[in-house]
Amino acid sequence: MLQPIIIALDFESKEKVQSFLASFSGERLFVKVGMELFYQEGPDLIRMLKEQGHAIFLDLKLHDIPNTVHKAMVGLAKLDVDLVNVHAMGGIEMMERAVQGLEEGSRGQRPKCIAVTQLTSSSKKIMNEEISIPGSIEQSVVNLAENTRTAGLEGVVSSPLEVPLIKGNCGSEFLTVTPGIRLLSDEKNDQKRVTTPGKAKELGSDHIVVGRTITCSENPVQTYRNIQNEWGITFETTGR
Ligand code: C5P
Numbered sequence: 001m002l003q004p005i006i007i008a009l010d011f012e013s014k015e016k017v018q019s020f021l022a023s024f025s026g027e028r029l030f031v032k033v034g035m036e037l038f039y040q041e042g043p044d045l046i047r048m049l050k051e052q053g054h055a056i057f058l059d060l061k062l063h064d065i066p067n068t069v070h071k072a073m074v075g076l077a078k079l080d081v082d083l084v085n086v087h088a089m090g091g092i093e094m095m096e097r098a099v100q101g102l103e104e105g106s107r108g109q110r111p112k113c114i115a116v117t118q119l120t121s122s123s124k125k126i127m128n129e130e131i132s133i134p135g136s137i138e139q140s141v142v143n144l145a146e147n148t149r150t151a152g153l154e155g156v157v158s159s160p161l162e163v164p165l166i167k168g169n170c171g172s173e174f175l176t177v178t179p180g181i182r183l184l185s186d187e188k189n190d191q192k193r194v195t196t197p198g199k200a201k202e203l204g205s206d207h208i209v210v211g212r213t214i215t216c217s218e219n220p221v222q223t224y225r226n227i228q229n230e231w232g233i234t235f236e237t238t239g240r
């Protein structure tokens with residue numbers, strides 16, 4: 001059973017990851033490796049995290065022609081991570097080919113695949129005026145989530161605020177992984193559609209992704225515990 005709280009390891013080197021994880025003294029976490037880290041440290045880092053027993057969301061947000069995404073996914077499946085993603089904006093065929101690639105490349109159970117709908121840093125103004133997608137963020141998110149389900153993926157990345165809408169349209173089993181999480185005391189930084197961990201749970205998020213709130217905290221372990229508490233998890237039940 002995967003932890004509901006995913007810690008975004010947004011660091012630029014393996015050394016920084018190691019020193020961050022050291023304070024968790026061997027606790028098994030659900031971590032997210034994104035572009036910043038993977039482009040520097042590559043598959044070796046994934047192997048290291050797996051050896052330490054962490055569950056891994058490899059957040060590379062693939063978006064290319066279907067054939068390229070298919071081949072990339074064959075390779076990523078070999079890393080035996082738990083969760084990968086694509087941009088739903090790449091279209092249904094691209095997403096179908098992503099899943100096929102994962103099936104072909106994996107040795108056991110294939111990694112789950114989810115799709116980014118609208119980035120949580122986006123806004124209606126950006127979507128309408130810069131990217132020329134008309135309508136509301138919610139309309140675009142529902143459309144992209146429905147395409148994702150049609151293509152056979154397990155769920156989407158979205159803002160927690162959109163979870164009820166997504167679950168309403170795609171079913172309660174359809175996974176929602178939600179970044180854009182802030183504690184009441186935090187800065188929003190570049191995130192626009194944010195909520196607290198407790199509110200995300202109330203809205204029905206399956207997993208929250210938390211980056212700077214934990215990684216930039218003076219006491220990351222304590223902040224993680226506070227978020228677990230807000231989610232209703234006690235330390236004893238975290239599977240150490
Ligand atoms: O530091 P913060 O909590 O804002 O980090 C959120 C993490 O989730 C980052 O790693 C970011 O790349 C990722 N993410 C996001 N919005 C999405 C998809 C992923 O913020 N739609």
